[in-house]
Every structure is written in C-alpha cells, then in structure tokens.
Amino acid sequence: MTEIKENIGVKRENQFDIIEVYDFTDMNPAGLFSNNMYGQGLVFNNLMTLVMLVEDCMNHNAYPQPMTRHRKLDASEDAHGEGNSFLETCDIKPPVLEMPSEWKEKKPLGTFRLRIVFRTMSGWQGDVECLDSGKTLRFRSDMELIMFMAEELRRRVDEISA
C-alpha cells in the first residue's frame, strides 16, 4: 500500500460522502457520488462502480487508512496452499462516466450521507443517513451498508409507484 499518502488529518466536513441515486431499475443503483476532497458529481452506473469510487476516494484522501491488503486471484500452486496472494498496490481505477442529460431535471430517488470511519476486516465500518427518510445506520460491514441503501431505495420506489 505504498501509494497511499500519509494521513495528515482530514477535516470533519471532508469525511462525508454524498451519494445521490437517480435510478434504481432492476435494483441497479445509478447516480452521483460527491466528496469535498475527491470530487463532485462523479457518475456511477452500478454498484461495482459506486464501490470503486468510494474505495478510491478513501485511498485518495488517505482517510480512513486500510487495515488490510487487497487480495487477488492466483493460479500458482502457492495460492492453493495456506498462503494468500496480494496485490502490490491498491490501485483502483473507477471508470469516468458522463452524466445522463435526464438527471439534470430529475430529483434524486434517494440521497445518502455516508461516513466511513474504519476499514477493518477487509470491509467498511461507519454510519450512513438517508436524507429523505432521516433513517440512520451504524454499519459494521459493506454488506450492511448495501442492504440498507437497497431497502431504502426499494421503499422509495414503492412509494412513488403507489
């Protein structure tokens, strides 16, 4: 993890990410990701790109620092033994996407304020707030965060369609 810079302290307001979801068709979240230090209005078109943006943002800001190294799939003999293969760097390159024009006139389906405070056990721990419903969750893993967001978005879609 040599490319992650030393953490020199991150102001509280820069620790928050804003996730605006504009589309949740077939449970696929698409929208905009913003962080004061990393960038504003970065487009994600699915869960994978959102996860990559969040991970890259934390690496860029050096906050919070990762506690574990990234693993990789390995076909060598050692990989089938006790040892695990790791990536030399944690280079994550989220794709740069253009914002669909229809989102400019649209209100987001759901807006989440996310703050990840730890990156232990190869996952994320922190808190998230759905700004529309006011619900908050202190999540212990990335899966808990994903499930919370999916549940809130599904409820919002049901409300709109009703």
Added chain:
Amino acid sequence: MGEVFLLKVLDYKDKMISGKLFDVERNKHYDYDNLSQILMLISGILGENRAEDMQKDAVYTSASKEGYFEMVSGEKSWLLNKLRVFRTFKLSICFTNFNTWQGELWCVDTGSHNAFRSVLELMLLLNAELESAAAGGESIAAEVGA
C-alpha cells in the same frame, strides 16, 4: 464446506455484470443483470438455509459429475457472442460473520483462486478477474481483426 454457487458471467460491459447464478445444492439457477441482484439472490438463499446442516462438498462433487462444469465453463470462442461464457466462477461461502460473507472464489477458466473476507473483497476479486478477461478478449479480437 459452505454454500456453493456457480457464477456464469456472460457480459461485463461498463462493469455491468450479467449472466446466470447456479445454486449447486438445490439444482436451481437464476438470471441476473447486475451485481445488486447477485448479492440479493445469494443473501436470500443464505437466509433461507442458515439452519440447515448438510454436507455441501458431497453435493458439489455429485453436481460436477453430472456435467455442470461442461455446461457452464470455458470460453467457447467458436460460439455466437451471445452464447459465449465470459468467465465462470465457483463461489463458496463458508461463514457469514460480522454481517458479511467469508469464503473462497475460484475462476474455473484460469484455475486461479483466493479466499475473501468480505463482500467488498469478493467484488474487487471479481472485478479484477473480469477486467483482465475483458482486456485479453480485446487483444484477441484485435489480432483476429488484423
């Protein structure tokens, strides 16, 4: 040991993963169009069967003998594009501690393997493998075109 799934990936354009998920133990398969659907499908299956105590390895072995792998694995470049399997993974979820998943992921096509300690790690492993497969596919296409 653990819940065993086969993840057949048919497409990974713009990181939109789509294909078929095979539940080896119950001999069921599901179509998926994105990563969220995979997570929700597996999460639902794990939720239903947490109380069960079965010898999954035995079931997995018998399933593989029945030709599951022949059906789902391999890059069959001579087939039409829409039938081609991009990558096939064997996914074994052994634990669901800390509200996430721990287990092992094998790429059936390349024989590569590693363990994962969270859903995040599983997603990044899948992405890295599918990205490299996409890059390989592009270079082959360029050679064929040339």
